[in-house]
Amino acid sequence: MPPSAAPPASSPTSSRSPSPSPSPSTARRRTSASVVLRSVLEHGPVARSTIARLTGLSPASVTDYCSRFTELGLIRESETPRRSQGVGRPHVPVDLDASRFVVGGVHVAVPHTTVALLDLRGRVVAARELRHDRDDGDGRHGRHGTDNGADRHARADRADRADAPAVLARAADALAALLARFPRLRCLGVGFAAGGWVDRDSGTVVEHPLLGWHEVPVRELLGVRTGLPVHVDGHARALVNAERLFGRARGSRSMLHLFVGTMVDAAFATHGEVHHGPRSQAGAIAHLSVPGGTEPCDCGRTGCLQAELSERTLCRRARRAGIGEGGNPMHVVAAAAAGDPVAARLLTERAAAVGRATRLLLDVLNPETVVVTEVGILHREDCLAALREGVGDDRAACVVPSSFPDSVLAVAGGSVALDVLYRDPLAASPEAI
DSSP states (O other), X not given: OOGGGSOOTTSOOTTOOOXXXXXXXXXXXXXXXHHHHHHHHHHOSBOHHHHHHHHOOOHHHHHHHHHHHHHHTSEXXXXXXXXXXXXXXXXXXXEEOTTTEEEEEEEEOSSEEEEEEEOTTSOEEEEXXXXXXXXXXXXXXXXXXXXXXOOOGGGHHHHTTOOHHHHHHHHHHHHHHHHHTOTTOEEEEEEEEESSEEETTTTEEEEETTTTEEEEOHHHHHHHHHOSOEEEEEHHHHHHHHHHHHSTTTTOSEEEEEEESSSEEEEEEEXXXXXXXXXXXXXXXXXXXXXXXXXXXXXXXXXXXXXXHOHHHHHHHHHHTTOOSSSOHHHHHHHHHTTOHHHHHHHHHHHHHHHHHHHHHHHHHOOSEEEEEEHHHHHOHHHHHHHHHHHOSTTGGGEEEOSOXXXXXXXXXXXXXXXXXXXXXXXXXXXXX
């Protein structure tokens, strides 16, 4: 990493075990700091008095937290004071300082890794795609929804069982290269996201069958390579937090996220907390049965969610229909956009099946908002209509596509780190002070 990105030797290392539970007073202070910074995120530029009214905290407490955030460089005062109803002393609003800091994001998919820098508002500053089957690493961030620039079918098997240390080393080097392009930006940490079973607390990819990863110590490997704090989570949970912080689900009391790419995962949050379960096993839905499913699954059954809805299945069906030669689902989307009725039918049928799967999850969890990340739904209104028809009742209106159609994988990785920042902003890296 460039010198500006590396924390001082005295700062916490990314391989440190999770901290013990804080005292009640410390927990209250973290919660108060979090709600103040999130109020600035949601409403800035905003007066301190307005933050106090929105949060229920005392004006003195809000002023104290804002002063601390200013010292850390997370917020700044607006250049233009505002008067309250035209009388009295002018208010000086505060806003996020999105020009000083970024977080790094790493998302590992089956065919490629997406590396990105995100600002404090969750916006992608820069991104790069690294194919697992290429030595030159010149892939670029594209506009491909759930599987940006997915590999051709002939390369799919080589994308499987990617060497974990090599993949993570290349990701760290790519992050360093991105940071070198923006020497004035300081990196607060790195977020990592992937499908499969990812244990947040240990920073480990416990099991990713399509990659062949088992008990991979991601936090340790990336931390040693980058010298930065590293935070790890599953991509469905990461995108729940992205939606809550920066997307359509802001303000929702409960939310379900369904990720339908090469991997199929889900995540559920209520009252601002994402459910992880013991060792972060929650959200493993790959082998739920899809009503009407016919695809054989490796588990020996038929119609399992991942076997039925995977982008690999979509592309295989498309090849059988003579649409494209590779494994890129965007080729199917492009064919449908060009007027191919078979491509359009494949996409809408898949979206309807996603809707039926969503209905099952709605029956169990009954969330206020459902966000679906799926390539057809992200790009076509007829697929969104088919999804909602598959849900099939008055809850269909609560089902919406991802807020990040052009950058979902970049956002997934970075949002793991941004969620940590917004939950405990006073623990921002010492290098930021």
